[in-house]
Amino acid sequence: MTQTDVQPPFRADHAPHPDYNAMPDAEFRAVVRHFIETHYPDIPRHLLRRLRWQEVCPWYAVLARTGWLAPTWPQALGGMGLNAGKHLILIEEYERFGCARMHDIGTVMLGPLLIQFGTQAQQDHYLTRILSGEDIWAQGYSEPGAGSDLAALRTEALRDGDHWVLNGQKTWITLGADANMIFVLARTDKSVRKQAGISFLLVPMEAPGVTVREIENLEGHAEFCEVFFDNVRIPIGNIVGEVNGGWAMAKALLGHERVFIGAPRLSASALARLEEIARREGVWSDPVFRDRFTQLEMDLADLSDLFETYVERLRTGAPIGADVGLLKICQSELYQRISEEMLQVAGSLGGAQLTDATARLDTAGTWLAARPTTIFGGSTEVMRNVVARASLDLPK
Known part of the structure; x- marks a missing residue:
């Protein structure tokens, strides 16, 4: 093909x-x-x-x-x-x-949101174009100074007749340079508390005033980008849900996102590769290594059980809750610990340049890929504070 x-x-x-x-x-x-x-x-x-x-x-x-x-x-x-x-x-x-x-932002994030909150016209137009590949979507949430504390965002949309006029910046947008559409959280009312004055807007990336700059990650791949909006005019029909009602939709998306960010698949895959590397390097029978490996194996089992708890909530339609942050914390920290253990035992497989026969193990790549997991989707420090306040009723 x-x-x-x-x-x-x-x-x-x-x-x-x-x-x-x-x-x-x-x-x-x-x-x-x-x-x-x-x-x-x-x-x-x-x-x-x-x-x-x-x-x-x-x-x-x-x-x-x-x-x-x-x-x-x-x-x-x-x-x-x-x-x-x-x-x-x-x-x-x-x-x-x-x-x-x-590129699954359209199917995993925007589509379900439009099905729940969008108008019939929005569903008829955008869902069809996602399924046909005519619209590839990006997520415009994070900003400089408004990442984990998303409600601090400063991108602003002001009403001007039949349009919204959008100004601001979004950053760390995954594969945003490949997208032709982006959904954006923007402040539409500064007179209310910060969570109450946010709206959810659909923005064409080709609109006049939109500028995209790629950002390379640690491995030199341009996986991310930042997007600037300079007096970008958007039809009033491009708002999803109620004006100033975007925060509820943002939280709904983040809750579901954190369930699947916290899925044990990355750690399970890395642990299987750790075993293969240990066998190749002759340390699998070492009792000290096996003790460390068994601890990681037990942590993965705990994570899998915790993940099933939240999957069951999704199955039954029960609220996800702020405590879903525990799942994301456990997954990201376990993935990092496994990646660090891989480097400890990798030997010649620890380099960045691998042959076709060993590329699947990619020890250095795994270590690099694990670094940002404690940042994206809500940094570990912020998530611990959220869980402490919401689940343990601790003071701010």
Whole structure:
């Protein structure tokens, strides 16, 4: 499959999905494995870095055309209709096979929000364009000085007739340089408390006044960018939900995001690679190493149990709660500890330049990838304070 074969729009052409939720988990897992092994295109597997749009586009096209692009959306809206348990199985099998992660902000974040809060016109227009690959979305939340403390944002949108006029800056936007659309939290009222004066806006990246600057990560990949808005005019219909009602939507997205950021898959994959490295380097039988490995294994089991607690809340529709921060804290810190242990025993596999035979182990890449996990999605220090106040009723 060449790049000329995979230019959007991608139009789904498939039979209606069966009721996957009614399948036993083992049967559904077998269906997912068969689908991946049959349909995964000739693009890299088991990469720690995010592929850019032109690299991952063939996989996006396959998922779009087969109706597997939006796992949790209702089938009536073009999704698979998976519940949280089945979605987790899907994610686990993607990880097992080493599937590249696509540009999924539209399917994972914006789509569910539009289904819950958007107008019928917004759903008809934007959901269709996400499924066809015509709109690739970015998330415009964080700003300089307003990352974990998101309510401190200063990007401002002022009403001017039939438009909003947007000014400000967003940063650390994952793969934002590949997107043609971005959803933005902006302050629309300065006279109320900071959480109450925020709105949720949909902004074309090609609009006059939008400037994008790429940011390289530790490995030299331009995975992030910053976006500047200079008197960008947005139609009034591009607001989702009520004016000044964006904070509730932001919290809803962050709660779901932190469940899946806290999923144990990264730590589980790293721990399996740690075992392989230890066997290759001849330290697997060392009792001191095995003691450290067993502790990491037990921590992973604890994390998996905690994750299932929040998945069950998603299954039943129960509130996620501020205590979901515990999940994100445990996952990110465990992933870092495993990556550090990998470097301790890696020997010749600890370098950044690996052969094709050892690239999957990528010890140095794992260590680098683990560094920002205690920052993005809410820094560990801030998350501990949130949990302390909300769950333990401690004073500010």
